[in-house]
Amino acid sequence: xxxxxxxxxxxxxxxxxxxxxxxxxxxxxxxxxxxxxxxxxxxxxxxxxxxxxxxxxxxxxxxxxxxxxxxxxxxxxxxxxxxxxxxxxxxxx
Numbered sequence: 001x002x003x004x005x006x007x008x009x010x011x012x013x014x015x016x017x018x019x020x021x022x023x024x025x026x027x028x029x030x031x032x033x034x035x036x037x038x039x040x041x042x043x044x045x046x047x048x049x050x051x052x053x054x055x056x057x058x059x060x061x062x063x064x065x066x067x068x069x070x071x072x073x074x075x076x077x078x079x080x081x082x083x084x085x086x087x088x089x090x091x092x093x
Contacts, residue, residue, distance in 0.1 A: 001061040003027070003060075004025055004060050004061045005025075006024070006058045006060075011055070015056075017032065018032075026052065034051055
């Protein structure tokens with residue numbers, strides 16, 4: 001089952017295109033929220049670790065995690081990033 005999200009009625013005014021009584025796929029809503037912010041704020045828009053705030057939405061479904069979730073990549077920022085190496089170029093002192 002896909003992960004689904006429903007906007008909380010208390011925050012529905014922040015998401016006028018979403019019906020508070022309807023369940024949507026969480027990925028679709030995340031794309032909508034991210035796209036809307038980019039349109040409003042431009043390419044400099046910054047996003048928190050989770051695009052959908054837990055107090056703005058209710059969630060259901062998805063695949064339950066097995067065992068410990070420690071070390072799992074579950075957020076947008078957890079995706080692979082190349083290691084940053086700092087090289088000092090110049091004469092050794």
